[in-house]
Amino acid sequence: MSGRNVKLIAAVFSLVMVGLLLRCSSDEQTTGLPPVNTPVAKIDVSPPNPTVAVGGTMQNLKLYLSLDRGLAQGRVAWLLSLILWASIAGRLLMGWLADRWAKKYVMLVIYTIVASTIPLLAFAPTEPMLFLAAAAFGVGLGGDYMIIPLMAAELFGVKVLGRVMGVILAADGVAEAVVPMLVASVRDRTGSYAGGFGVLIGLAAFGALAVAALPRPAEARS
Numbered sequence: 001m002s003g004r005n006v007k008l009i010a011a012v013f014s015l016v017m018v019g020l021l022l023r024c025s026s027d028e029q030t031t032g033l034p035p036v037n038t039p040v041a042k043i044d045v046s047p048p049n050p051t052v053a054v055g056g057t058m059q060n061l062k063l064y065l066s067l068d069r070g071l072a073q074g075r076v077a078w079l080l081s082l083i084l085w086a087s088i089a090g091r092l093l094m095g096w097l098a099d100r101w102a103k104k105y106v107m108l109v110i111y112t113i114v115a116s117t118i119p120l121l122a123f124a125p126t127e128p129m130l131f132l133a134a135a136a137f138g139v140g141l142g143g144d145y146m147i148i149p150l151m152a153a154e155l156f157g158v159k160v161l162g163r164v165m166g167v168i169l170a171a172d173g174v175a176e177a178v179v180p181m182l183v184a185s186v187r188d189r190t191g192s193y194a195g196g197f198g199v200l201i202g203l204a205a206f207g208a209l210a211v212a213a214l215p216r217p218a219e220a221r222s
Contacts, residue, residue, distance in 0.1 A: 053118060069130070110144055118201050
């Protein structure tokens with residue numbers, strides 16, 4: 001698929017997202033969903049979040065390891081497999097923690113892991129350090145996709161969870177279509193993934209700060 005087609009698909013998703021946001025705003029009194037101009041809704045549907053950073057990293061990681069780090073294809077395959085296995089452990093671990101801790105703090109742990117391991121993946125000085133960073137990143141990857149619906153249900157309630165998740169996933173779909181292209185474009189122009197990974201690090205850090213600013217569930221629904 002060409003870059004132009006990807007941008008077209010992203011534009012269509014953007015229109016869908018705007019429609020969903022407007023619908024949520026107009027139905028505020030009947031559904032109990034916070035209006036989209038509240039801080040809670042802005043944080044939850046904001047494209048620059050760690051999920052986008054995770055997607056941008058995963059979609060460019062193979063090329064980065066091959067082109068910039070010079071790893072053989074066999075070693076790249078081992079590292080990507082390690083990330084996927086660690087993501088399974090991450091889902092189990094973060095699910096276990098979510099049953100015992102406030103979900104906001106579990107989410108903050110997950111996104112702190114993501115924000116701290118992307119720089120290690122990008123700039124690890126040795127191969128063992130790179131594999132260690134990959135394992136930690138995998139834990140954050142698994143927890144990331146597990147915690148979002150739990151946090152949304154806690155903030156907004158189960159009654160409107162389907163609509164809330166539709167908005168969140170639409171926003172993430174747009175961003176995850178555009179951000180990897182941005183990272184790849186930076187690499188094409190500069191000859192290095194350093195600048196693109198810098199963008200991903202910034203997005204992950206911003207998302208972690210946004211999670212830290214989330215209100216308690218009682219405050220979100222008041």
